[in-house]
Structure formats: C-alpha cells, structure tokens
Amino acid sequence: MPKTDAIYTPKAVSLISGGLDSMLATKAVIDQGVHVEGINFFTGFCVEGHTHAIRKKDQAKPKRNNALWVAEQLGIKLHIIDVIEPYKKVVMNPKHGYGANLNPCLDCKGFMVGKAYEWLQQNDFDFIITGEVMGQRPMSQRRDTFPIIERESGAKDLLLRPLCAKKLPATLPEREGWVDRDKLYDFHGRSRKPQMALAAQFGIEEYAQPAGGCCFLTDAAYSSKLSDLWQNRGSKEYELDDIMLLKVGRHLRPREHFKIIISREEGETKFMQGYRKEFTHLYPTSHGGPLALIDGDAKEDDLQLAAQLLARYSQGRDASEVTINIGFMNGETKSLQVKPLLKEEIPDAWYL
C-alpha cells in the first residue's frame, strides 16, 4: 500500500530510555493511530539494572528494566540493541567533546538516532520518535544542537520530537499527515511541570525518575575512575569487563603501575569472584573481609602493600596480624601475614 494512501498505518520507531519524556512522546504518537515499536540501546555505561543487581543492599529495590516496563505500559514491542562495540568510538573520541564529566551527550544522541535510523531502514519503518525537549539538557537538547543530531544521524526530517515539535520546523511525518502537528506539544526549558501535567492527562501515575541519571558517564566519580584507567593504560581502549568493574568496589591506586579494587559488601564480593581467573586476587583467611582484585603489574612488595591495604578493610583491621591469601592467574596461591595499614597510612590521593 502506498504510504500516501489514506488508510496506510504509518510506522514509527521510538527511542525508549525508560524515563518519562520518551514515554510521553511515544504515547502522544500512539494516540494518533501510528504503529510504534520501541528501541533501546545498551552501551555498557547504562546505570539501569547493573549496580542494583550487584549490590546486596540494593536488592530490595525493584529489579525491573524501566525501558521494558515502559514498553509494556504502552503496549508496544521493545527491541534492545547491544551497541557496546560501535559505541566505543563515541566515548573515546567524541567529535563534540565531553560534558561536565566524560559524558559525550551530543555525540551520543546523534549515534543513537543514527542507529535508530539504520533500524528504520532495515525494517521499513517511516519515522523516528525521541522524547527530547528543547532546552532540557545543556549539551544535547538545544535549538542549535537539534539540527546537528538530525544531520549527523542521517535521520534528517524523519526525526520527530513530539514534546517540542511545535517549536521546530514541521518534519516529514507532520507534512505527510501521518501525525497531526496540532496534537503535538511545545514544551521547552528545564521545568518538568509540563511533563508531569501531561502524564496526569494521559493517566500515567507511575514512571521512573527523569532521564539524565541513566548513564554512568555523567557521574563524576565514575568518570574519574575511567579517566584513571585510560591514563594508566596509555590508551582509551576498553572492554566491557573494564567498564563493569569501574561500577563496583573501592578503587585505590597506591602505585602508578597497579590498582587495587576492594569489594564493599557481599554482593560486590560475589560479583568480583567471577573475575578471579583474570586478575591476581587477595582475600583474608584469618578474618572475615572483602575480596580484592589487582589491576596492573604488581611485584612482590606491591602485593605486600596490597595485602596490608586489604587487611585494613577486613574484620582484622585492629589485629596485630592478618593472613591474606593471594591467588595468581596461573592458579598458584600464596599466603602472607601482614599488619593492617592504619587509616592515616592511606593517603587520600590513592582513592580514585
């Protein structure tokens, strides 16, 4: 059926983050009779799920994926796409630079809309929906950055932003009559009140916290650890395990050539146990305590220091001696009796 036919049902793919804005934008278009399916991208830096799954103290929190939950509330399919590999170039070398931390928001949005555009072409869909609101975000959601996203993603005027469409030139879906521009919105600025009001109007009572806190790259502490990783490797290359491990444990760098990651609670210990074959690891045997992984080339005296450091975080922190077992990647083990470091013997500069 020609897409200009009066009874043609247009098809849109909507970027679903799991937050309120994309939920509202999608609902606004569904209500106009458009067939909508959702798309969600997993970059490896998503906050969603991971830390809650790892940390025992967070296990009482709902362990749902908000994007899936939103899709179910809206009654649409959701396609979750693994973009870990292609996303690396966005993080390592963002054309438009980083935000306050290592967040490459403008490049990221262009990348995601570009991936949605590829999906659209492969699946014969007609246009793309995002929950962007002009002026909502300082880097990516501005009048002057919107055209950059449209251009660099390749989506051009197939990109519809229902929440602020009336502030923007008409897109192809509006010109074709697939959606009625009069039924779209003119939200702008940082206030969340219009979104809250629209949610109430749509009868949406439950939704996740507004987007923005959904990416570890916007987090200062995480960015600092990632920056340290890059600096000490002399390269911005990374693997998924690298960026996952930055989400757990205390990270200390006592010497330039090695870092120690010490679990903070049982859930993290359990998670880190899965990495024992890939890292030299230490754990106390004379007392209860955490697990530590060594990242780098630790020599004998470095391991002695790491053991003393770990002992400080064990239940034997006040003991005169703590036994620490060291497991090497070749399967060999070794035991050390060490005196725990005192708090004042651990310089602040070691903490990443």
Next chain:
Amino acid sequence: MSEHHLDARRILCPLPVIRTQNAVQDLQPGDILTVVCTDPGTVSDIPTWSRINGHKVLNINKDNDEITIVIEVNGVAS
C-alpha cells in the same frame, strides 16, 4: 518443535534479555528456549520481554543463585 538452551550466567541485565532476544530470532513458533541466568533482574525482565513480544513463559525456577526460565516461542502470552 525443538528445544534450545542459552547460558546467560554471569552477565547482567539487559544482556540476558538481549541474548534471549537474539536467540529467539533464529527459532520457530512452538520452539522451546531454556535460559539459565544469575542476575536476579532476569526474573522480571525476561518475562516482561516475552509478554510484550508475544512469547509464553512456561516456567521460572530459582535454585540457589541460578534462575532457569523456559520460554515457548510465539506461544500465547500468559
């Protein structure tokens, strides 16, 4: 109808969902996929993904730290 297994242990959500989604793409209606996971989030996420995509969860079993979810591809969603 054929039976298939997916090991999604030691990976965290949404990766078990993505692996399930990718595995189902190659299966036929009526095929059975058994997914074994360790992330507690999968108890919610894989059934949600199955419901919205028209697959039926036949069984969820938790045994210590392992979660086994059995899905019938394009079964009538419960």
